[in-house]
Amino acid sequence: MHRVAVIAVDGVAGFDLIVPGQVFGTAHSVGKAPGALLGAPLYEVKVCGRPSELMVTGVGGADLFRLSALYDLAEAVDADTVVLPGMPMPGVEPAAGPAVATTAELAEVLRVVSAAYERGARVVAICSGAFVLARTGLLDGRRATCHWTDLAAFATNFPAVHVVPDVLYVQDGRLVTAAGAATGTDVCLHLIRQDFGSAVADDVARHFVATPQRDAAQAQLVVHKAPHPGGDSLEPTMRWMREHLGEPLTLADVATHAGVSPRTLNRRFREQAGTTPMQWRLRLRIHHAQELLETTTLSVDQIARHCGFGTAIALRQHFARLVHQSPLAYRRSVRANKNGSGNGSRSDG
Structure with a gap:
């Protein structure tokens, strides 16, 4: 199976954390009944972080609940895809909220992400996770995006990154950045389609009663x-x-x-x-x-x-x-x- 590691640190955004496990975990080889989850699972998803309890946050950094990651952060190095959810960090202060994770924790996350990418993994950053990915230097000279409320701060903090505004997500080689919130679902479906084809991705979308494919170039902020x-x-x-x-x-x-x-x-x-x-x-x-x-x-x-x-x-x-x-x-x-x-x-x- 394709191995997915979702990074969890103190202050991680709850929605961004849960969506990859739900969407990737729903992908099965296509059975006879669309959306019925027949066939074998195609992804193994692990939440990787420190064993002690960490806070999961909502909009604006509000505390939601605590959890303990089942797998050690180091296990993410061997994943095929590493996901960085929104996670406020020291020295990385988008509009999402105050820094929560420690400097040592940030350093370890950066080391693990860089090592995983070096061995061939795909790295996906959702919302303010793009700030963490940019801190590795992997995005220098590359195209990337993040949530529309944080674009100005992202461009200021990382001038070497080619910031693409007003899109849902951007893929540049094995580096993928998404605007956040609902686009976490969009980008996971996009990657399932890339890995296993449209039939599997559409099956997952039907199960979630979601739009099978929103154009990545669609504007983030569509005023209805x-x-x-x-x-x-x-x-x-x-x-x-x-x-x-x-x-x-x-x-x-x-x-x-x-x-x-x-x-x-x-x-x-x-x-x-859009x-x-x-x-x-x-x-x-x-x-x-x-x-x-x-x-x-x-x-x-x-x-x-x-x-x-x-x-x-x-x-x-x-x-x-x-x-x-x-x-x-x-x-x-x-x-x-x-x-x-x-x-893929x-x-x-």
Whole structure:
């Protein structure tokens, strides 16, 4: 199984701490009933920290409860994926709250994370965990993000890091940073999809009654305006777009279905989905292509036509840009992982 170590220190954010164990722990090899958790577990998740009790916190650093980590911090060195939840630390003071963990504890966390990365692990930082990851120096010259309330402090504290604002999460090689809160679920689903394919990730999402895939480039802070008296939800139009995924729809076609101008459609889509109609539809098409590559023997040409790309060349171009692999390489990697002969975390590209 893919081994995941979630780091726990005094003052760790409760939501960030629990989500990885819940999401990764739910991933099973796909059974006959979607969402029914049939098949073998695909991840082994351990919470690693000091054996004595530590405080778990909520919003603003408010104390929630105490727990003791079941596994020693040193065990994280051998993990395939190391997760750094939000954790206030000495010298790292984002808006999340006051420093709680000791300097010695921080030094040990930095040592363990660096050692795990050196031996090939993937490191995931959620919310203010990005501050801790940046302290290792691994993010220097790399792209990263964190919670929108902490972006200015992050950029000030770590000028060598290329801070990417207004996104849900960023993956740069084996380093992944997420905005925090609900994006912890998004990034875990993204990594499950990367490790074991869309069918497994969608199965987990269905079990949690969660959105299978939110675009990583979606804005963190989407301001939802009050609906007009007549109603302006785009859900009927989005459902229609899903049902006509393989057809060559234009922006004008979508606007006509929604009963608005293209300009109004773009504005409402950004308000409600955080992206444009055509980008949203492109992501759906790529996601469907991933499913077909995993679950069928259709050729790339057949999949391209089925998903509305028209030609294999168009599918390959969009697929490479969004998935960072060719369609056939993606099919091979997913099959290798499902057969136990590959590991999605052992690549820095």
